[in-house]
Amino acid sequence: MKWLETRVQRRSVLKGAGALVVSGSVPGFVSQAAAADQPLWRQLSPGQLDTYLKISEEGAVTAFFGKMDMGQGVDISIAQIVADELDVPLDDVEVVMGDTALTVNQGGASGSSGLEEGGIPLRNAAAEARRVLMDLAAEKLEVPVAQLATENGSVIVGRDPIRQLGYGELIGGRHFDIRLDWNGRYGNGLRAEGIANPKHPSEYQVVGQPALRRDLPGIVMGTHQYIGDVKVPDMVHGRVVRPPVAGSVPMAVNEDSIRSILGASVVHEGDFLGVVAEREWDAIRAARQLEVTWSEVEPPFPEMDELYSYIRRAPVVRESAGGGRAPDVAPDKASVESALAAADRVIEAEYEFPFQSHGCMAPACAVCDYRGDSATLWTGSQKPHYAAEGVAKLLDLPVENVRGIWVLGPGSYGRSDAGDAAMDAALMSRAVGRPVRVQGMRDEGTAWDPKGPASVHYVRAGFDSEGNVVGYEFRMKAFSAGDTESNESDPSHTLAGMLTGWPNASVHRLNNPGDRYEFPHKVRYWQTIAPLLGKASPLRTAHLRDPLGPQNHFASESFIDEMATAVAADPVEFRLQYLKEARDVEVLRAAAERYGWEPRVSGPVAIPAGGLVTGRGVAYTRRGDSVVAVIAEVEVNLDTGRVWPRKFVVAADQGLVVNPLWLERTLEGNIIHATSRTLHEEVRFSPEHVTSVDWVSYPILEMDLAPEEIDVVIINRPELPVYGAGEPSTRPVTPAIANAIFDATGLRIRRVPFTPERIRSALETVS
Amino acid sequence: MALVNLSVDGRTHSIDVEPDMPLLYALRDELGLNNPRFGCGLAQCGACTVLMDGQPIRACVVPVAAATGELQTLNGISTADKPHPVQQAFIDEQVPFCGYCVNGWIMYSVALLERDPTPTDEAIRQEFAGLKCRCGAHSAILRAVKRAAEQIQAREI
Numbered sequence: 001m002k003w004l005e006t007r008v009q010r011r012s013v014l015k016g017a018g019a020l021v022v023s024g025s026v027p028g029f030v031s032q033a034a035a036a037d038q039p040l041w042r043q044l045s046p047g048q049l050d051t052y053l054k055i056s057e058e059g060a061v062t063a064f065f066g067k068m069d070m071g072q073g074v075d076i077s078i079a080q081i082v083a084d085e086l087d088v089p090l091d092d093v094e095v096v097m098g099d100t101a102l103t104v105n106q107g108g109a110s111g112s113s114g115l116e117e118g119g120i121p122l123r124n125a126a127a128e129a130r131r132v133l134m135d136l137a138a139e140k141l142e143v144p145v146a147q148l149a150t151e152n153g154s155v156i157v158g159r160d161p162i163r164q165l166g167y168g169e170l171i172g173g174r175h176f177d178i179r180l181d182w183n184g185r186y187g188n189g190l191r192a193e194g195i196a197n198p199k200h201p202s203e204y205q206v207v208g209q210p211a212l213r214r215d216l217p218g219i220v221m222g223t224h225q226y227i228g229d230v231k232v233p234d235m236v237h238g239r240v241v242r243p244p245v246a247g248s249v250p251m252a253v254n255e256d257s258i259r260s261i262l263g264a265s266v267v268h269e270g271d272f273l274g275v276v277a278e279r280e281w282d283a284i285r286a287a288r289q290l291e292v293t294w295s296e297v298e299p300p301f302p303e304m305d306e307l308y309s310y311i312r313r314a315p316v317v318r319e320s321a322g323g324g325r326a327p328d329v330a331p332d333k334a335s336v337e338s339a340l341a342a343a344d345r346v347i348e349a350e351y352e353f354p355f356q357s358h359g360c361m362a363p364a365c366a367v368c369d370y371r372g373d374s375a376t377l378w379t380g381s382q383k384p385h386y387a388a389e390g391v392a393k394l395l396d397l398p399v400e401n402v403r404g405i406w407v408l409g410p411g412s413y414g415r416s417d418a419g420d421a422a423m424d425a426a427l428m429s430r431a432v433g434r435p436v437r438v439q440g441m442r443d444e445g446t447a448w449d450p451k452g453p454a455s456v457h458y459v460r461a462g463f464d465s466e467g468n469v470v471g472y473e474f475r476m477k478a479f480s481a482g483d484t485e486s487n488e489s490d491p492s493h494t495l496a497g498m499l500t501g502w503p504n505a506s507v508h509r510l511n512n513p514g515d516r517y518e519f520p521h522k523v524r525y526w527q528t529i530a531p532l533l534g535k536a537s538p539l540r541t542a543h544l545r546d547p548l549g550p551q552n553h554f555a556s557e558s559f560i561d562e563m564a565t566a567v568a569a570d571p572v573e574f575r576l577q578y579l580k581e582a583r584d585v586e587v588l589r590a591a592a593e594r595y596g597w598e599p600r601v602s603g604p605v606a607i608p609a610g611g612l613v614t615g616r617g618v619a620y621t622r623r624g625d626s627v628v629a630v631i632a633e634v635e636v637n638l639d640t641g642r643v644w645p646r647k648f649v650v651a652a653d654q655g656l657v658v659n660p661l662w663l664e665r666t667l668e669g670n671i672i673h674a675t676s677r678t679l680h681e682e683v684r685f686s687p688e689h690v691t692s693v694d695w696v697s698y699p700i701l702e703m704d705l706a707p708e709e710i711d712v713v714i715i716n717r718p719e720l721p722v723y724g725a726g727e728p729s730t731r732p733v734t735p736a737i738a739n740a741i742f743d744a745t746g747l748r749i750r751r752v753p754f755t756p757e758r759i760r761s762a763l764e765t766v767s
Numbered sequence: 768m769a770l771v772n773l774s775v776d777g778r779t780h781s782i783d784v785e786p787d788m789p790l791l792y793a794l795r796d797e798l799g800l801n802n803p804r805f806g807c808g809l810a811q812c813g814a815c816t817v818l819m820d821g822q823p824i825r826a827c828v829v830p831v832a833a834a835t836g837e838l839q840t841l842n843g844i845s846t847a848d849k850p851h852p853v854q855q856a857f858i859d860e861q862v863p864f865c866g867y868c869v870n871g872w873i874m875y876s877v878a879l880l881e882r883d884p885t886p887t888d889e890a891i892r893q894e895f896a897g898l899k900c901r902c903g904a905h906s907a908i909l910r911a912v913k914r915a916a917e918q919i920q921a922r923e924i
Contacts, residue, residue, distance in 0.1 A: 071864030071902055212861060219866035220857045221850060222802040222841040226867060229801045280796050281788045361814060361867040361901045362806045410806070410814075410867035411901045442807040661861065665907065669864055672903030695811040695899060703895040706905035708888075 046104050046192050047182035049132070050175050052125035053082070057172030059153045061088055063126075065097040066106030066190070067118035068382050070412040072669070072726055073662030074114035076211045080658055081119050084206045085126030085198055087150040088167070098406025100388045107188035108383030109412060110486065112623070112724025115658055119722060121192040125180065128194025132178055136170045186385075201656060201718040208716070210661035215408070227380035227407040228365045228439060235367065236263075237280040238428040238438040239287035240495075241273040242448060245688045246301065247533050248294040249499070257291035266290065267431040270500035271536070274424065276432050284441070299687030300533040308352045308751075311456045311477055314529035317508050321525040324481065324509025331525035336460075339471030339521035343462025347566050351459070351555035352751040355683035356452040357698055358544055362410035363440030364421035364449075370429040374401040377426065380409020381418040386487035390419070391426040394491040394500075413673070415542035417449035419488030423496035443693035448495070450542030451683055453479040453510075457555030461519075467567035469578065471521035474513065474556055476548075480528040482507040484542035498536040506531060506540075511548055513556040514622040514731075517578040538690040539683070545670075549623060549731030550677060554752060557619035557735030561602060561742065570599035571618050571739065579620070583627050583653050583717075588620050590713050591629035591651035602743045607766055610638045614646075615744025619735040623728035625720075627653045630671070630732040634740035638763060641756030644705050645675055645737050651713040655723035664712045667729045671710055674733030676701030682753050771831050775800065776843030786832035790824075791815045793831045794840065802841035802870045806899070813871030813898040823878050841870050844877055852922070853877050856915035857908075864902030871898050876912050884919055886912070 044051050054062040063082045069075040079093040086093075096102050106118050130150055137155035138145045141163060149156050155170065157163040180192040201207075218224035243249065249271035258264045264277040264286035275290060277283040302310045322329030340346050367378040368391065375395055381387040381404075388404030395402070409418055421438050428436040440448070455478030462471040483506040484493045491497025492505035510526035532539055564574035572592045579585050591597075595616070604613070613636050620629040633647040650667050657663055680699045684692045692698035734752060742748050747762045773780045773793060782797045789808070794800040794817070803826045806814030810825035817826050819836040826834075845851040850858065853876045863869045872895070879886055879894045886894070891912050900908070 071866065216861060216863060216866070217858050219863050219869060220854050220873070221845065221847065222870065223847075224866065226801070226804070228805060229795075279792075281785060281792045359901060361812065361865065361899065362804065408865065410804075411865040413901075439805065442809060442811075665861060665864075668906055669903035672905050673901070676903070694807060694809050696809075700899060700901065701903075701905070703892045703898065703905055703909070706892070706909065710906055 044104050046121070046186070046190055047180050049125055049128055049178040049180055049194065051104055052122055053129050053176070055129070055167050055171050057168045059088070059092065059166045059168035059172065061086060061093045063093055063095045063122055064103045065095050065118065065122060066103040066385070067114050068097055068109040068384070068406065069114065070109045070382050072666045073213050073659055074118070076213055076662065077115055077658040078119060078122055080206045080209070080211055081123050082126040084204050085123055086130050088153040090206050090211060092153060098384050100385050100404040104190065105186045105385035106190050108381070108385060108487065110188050110383065112626070112726035112728065113188045114724070114726060115722040116724040117188045121190060123198050124193040127196040127198040128178060128180065129176060131194065131196035132176055133167055133170050137165045140165060140170070207656070207658050208660070208718070211659045213662065225407060227378060227409045228362065230367045230378045230407055230437070232367060232369060232435045235435040235437055236276045236278055236432060237283040238267070238274050238276045238425065238436040239283045240424050240438065240440070240444070241275065241287050241290055241292065242444065243294050245294065245297055245299065246538050246690070247297045247535065250292050251295050252293040254291035258286040258289050261286045261289065265432070267428050269427060269431060272427060272496055272499040274428050276428060276436060300537070301539065301685050301687050303687060304685055307354070307454055308456055311454065311529060316477070316527040317530055318528045319525060321512070321523070324511045331523050333523065336471045336473045336521045336523040340460060340462040340473070343470050344465040345566070346460060346462045347562060348458070348460040349559055349562055349750060351457040351558060353455045353551040353554055354681070354752060355454045355539060356544060356677055356681045357446050357683050357692065358413050358416040358449045359446050359698055359700060360409070360411045360416055363442060363445030364409065364417040365437065365439040366418070366421040366425040367435060367437045368422070368425035368429040369435035370395060370426065370433070373397070375426065375429070377402060377404045377422055378407050379404060379418060379422045380407060380412065381422055381488065382412040383487040386489035387419060387422040389489040390491055390494065391422060394423055394426055394497060395430055413545035414547065415450050415484060415486050415488070417445055419493070420495045422488060423491060423494040427496045427500065446698045447690035447693045448538045450484045450540050452544035452547070453481055453541040453551070455479070455551045457552070459555055459559040461559070461563050463567060467569070469519045469563065472519040472523070474524040476510055476512070476526040476552060476555070478510055478526070478528065478551065479531060479541050480506060480508045480510065481541055481543070481547055482509045483531050483537070483540040486543040495536050504534050506534070511552070513552040514624070515556060515620070516581050516584050516622060517560070517575070518580050519578060539685065545673065546623070546727035546730035549621070549727065550674060550734050553619065553621050553731040554734040554738065557621065557732060558738045558748070558750070561617070561735070561739045562748065565602055568601050571602055572597055573599055575618070575620055584620065584622070587627045587651045587653050587715060588629045590715060591618065591631050591649050594651065594711055594713050595631045595649040597631065602739065603746045604744070607746045608638060612637055613744040615740040615742065617736045617739025617741070617743055619732035619739065621728065621732045623724070623731065625655065625723040626725065626728040628729045628732055630729065630736040632733070632736035632740045634737055634744060636741060636744045636759065638745065641759035641763070643679060643737070643741060643754050643756070643759060645707050645740070647709045647711070648707055649711045649713065650729055651715065652725065652729060653715040653717060654725045654728070655717045655720035657714060657716040658722055660714060663714060663725055666725050667712050668710050670727065670729040671733055672701065672706065674730045675705070675707065675737070678734040678737050678752060678754060679705060680753050680755070769832070773798070773831070773834060773838060775838045776840055784831055787830045789827050790817070790829045790831045790834045791826040794826060800840050800842060804867060804870055806868070811897070811899070812868065813875065814868050816871040816874040818874055818878060821878060821881065823875050841873060851877060852918045853880065853912070853915040856911040856918060860907050860911040860914060862904050862907040862911050864904055868898070868900045872900070872908050876915060880916055880919055885916060
């Protein structure tokens with residue numbers, strides 16, 4: 001057998017002074033390999049400037065970023081931020097991320113916080129580095145700092161071209177050895193700052209300019225390495241064997257049944273079952289061929305058709321009007337109840353949202369090399385620090401002895417199956433004493449990944465005799481968003497962990513919609529119900545892009561349109577009547593203006609009999625401090641039920657804009673991803689198991705229904721911080737499409753997805 | 768196991784494999800050609816696409832012994848310093864998000880433009896039936912294919 005891949009040198013893992021010291025090259029980015037080539041030259045501490053920045057003798061800057069880019073260009077924006085603070089050309093800044101031996105844990109990709117939170121320590125570190133460089137230059141040149149400036153990677157004295165010192169000359173290859181004031185936290189909340197103040201936004205020259213992604217040419221030319229391409233010497237291929245009925249566990253395994261496959265063997269630990277083989281195809285064959293006696297269990301799920309009535313009936317486990325991770329806040333039900341009782345008119349509606357799958361382009365892959373007292377993990381997880389922590393716990397190793405190396409995976413939109421694959425690989429590597437590469441088959445990426453929770457939403461509003469809102473109630477009842485945590489730092493939150501005896505650790509939490517409508521007696525709360533199956537469930541829930549955003553805003557923003565219809569108001573004007581905050585108003589107005597929105601009441605005069613009809617729909621949302629409004633223009637074929645959102649306008653105020661090009665792409669991607677979820681996506685299941693196992697049983701958007709136009713309006717706010725853009729434009733899409741369908745047809749669709757069958761049956765019900 | 772000959776990107780290889788093993792594993796694991804990628808193993812997504820005698824095929828379902836034609840992978844359509852016009856257009860339009868699916872879109876685009884150098888929007892959409900992208904690069908892909916078509920046209924005039 002001949003491996004033509006770039007040979008991976010066996011790295012030597014030496015333990016010294018309590019820290020993991022690593023040398024040798026690792027597979028991953030070419031650019032990252034350069035950084036990893038040298039032995040670690042500094043101890044990682046969030047309170048050290050050297051943790052974030054390094055300047056070579058040639059003046060090249062390396063920024064060590066403890067968050068991740070999952071294809072939205074976060075890393076290039078970090079380079080822009082650092083380049084501006086340091087006054088170096090953008091091309092001179094390299095960003096290293098995803099390797100736990102090279103970066104501190106800033107939380108990985110998480111909650112659209114890559115720049116909003118992750119950029120802060122990098123900006124501060126770069127500002128502090130510039131201050132130190134100026135001090136060093138002042139000393140060398142014997143000139144007061146006040147007379148110095150920085151430009152193009154050098155400290156300069158006025159306009160004197162002779163008297164300048166390049167950063168490489170000043171610090172090149174040496175430590176800054178400067179302490180930063182660290183807030184003591186890891187993850188998203190990690191903050192560190194020096195003495196220096198970062199620049200005023202008016203001084204930015206690189207931030208705010210379009211910048212190209214650096215990994216993109218390699219991806220397109222086919223030279224970029226993905227997680228599935230990682231091969232290490234002596235590696236074997238693993239596959240996990242999943243049960244035919246959810247919750248069932250292996251009682252007996254006939255190892256003879258795979259004896260015909262050379263080199264194949266079984267890994268059976270607790271209730272975890274897998275196979276390994278020298279060749280990948282042999283591992284796949286062995287997993288299929290293995291004879292297993294599974295335990296008899298009661299089918300754990302209701303009939304698919306019963307899902308929403310099940311949710312309605314299920315006992316409430318936790319109720320709160322507050323944030324999901326905050327202490328309970330009792331909703332003021334009496335206040336809204338009396339307001340609605342006194343109202344002239346009350347309208348109400350219920351909305352339903354299905355389980356949805358991450359459905360990444362490929363099922364997750366991971367490679368783990370367990371060495372008795374240490375381990376190396378190659379993972380596509382968007383949170384490699386947490387994945388390494390989880391592997392350390394699973395393997396009972398000190399966390400500093402596990403190195404996690406992120407390698408680009410097949411898309412990442414939250415806590416996907418990547419976290420499970422990491423543990424599968426670790427467990428199997430320990431079992432067989434060799435590096436193991438695990439990749440799922442398609443059903444594991446669709447049926448067995450953690451799911452976005454299914455929900456029912458109840459919304460009511462009351463009006464006085466003049467049509468003013470006098471009370472508003474919003475209630476979400478759903479499976480918790482947190483059967484599985486948003487990272488895999490605890491094996492309890494992974495399939496392999498649960499199957500090997502780690503206790504269930506699910507947390508009951510949901511949240512309310514993000515909007516700023518100023519309704520009197522506005523009461524919003526949520527209720528969780530127990531999971532259908534508590535352990536290793538294919539319907540366990542976790543974060544999926546914009547967690548709970550699509551569910552909640554499908555209901556809340558559809559209902560706002562129903563309220564506007566109830567009082568014969570234009571949907572944009574009705575929203576503006578109750579939005580008071582300037583940024584909300586401006587975003588909504590900007591979308592309407594770009595679209596050329598003429599005020600009128602939504603809906604056709606009469607429901608047309610057949611053919612193509614067109615409608616428009618709007619939705620506005622907030623996510624944290626980000627504000628987004630979307631207008632969808634939809635074509636509905638009344639004969640076939642086909643819904644085609646031909647055009648979108650998306651207006652977004654996400655604070656300071658760092659990279660308008662990839663901000664625009666990110667908004668585009670979110671709109672299309674959310675369109676797919678709106679039109680197609682619904683995890684199907686039977687009482688025994690999840691029956692969405694591939695792209696036929698879990699269809700997603702294809703090119704036929706891709707929008708013709710996505711018109712992006714970005715409102716730049718240089719006076720504000722950067723606010724997250726990775727997810728917020730996801731949540732308004734479903735209601736905007738629903739509202740456009742109503743405008744076109746007069747049909748109010750209150751259940752996702754908007755499949756042709758559902759549209760047709762709604763039409764039939766009306767006619 | 769059996770010896771199977773494969774002609775890939777102008778080179779012939781003889782490999783000892785299970786003849787019913789999908790071509791994908793031969794390309795990736797035996798020949799180290801990683802651009803055809805595993806996405807579904809069911810010919811439902813296109814990530815594994817290679818061209819056989821100029822036609823896109825799904826390497827994840829074609830048995831290696833049946834891949835008797837001239838195979839072309841993404842590696843074979845260009846050289847490092849001379850991207851294929853489709854690749855150049857995908858770079859210029861900044862198409863991929865994660866990029867895992869991009870192999871399929873590029874290979875189908877190459878085959879389409881070879882056959883129909885001036886495809887309509889409708890023709891492009893039809894050609895791409897069955898291809899998946901999860902990050903939502905669809906609009907950017909449409910722009911890139913049109914840009915590539917224009918560039919190929921301009922070059923030929």
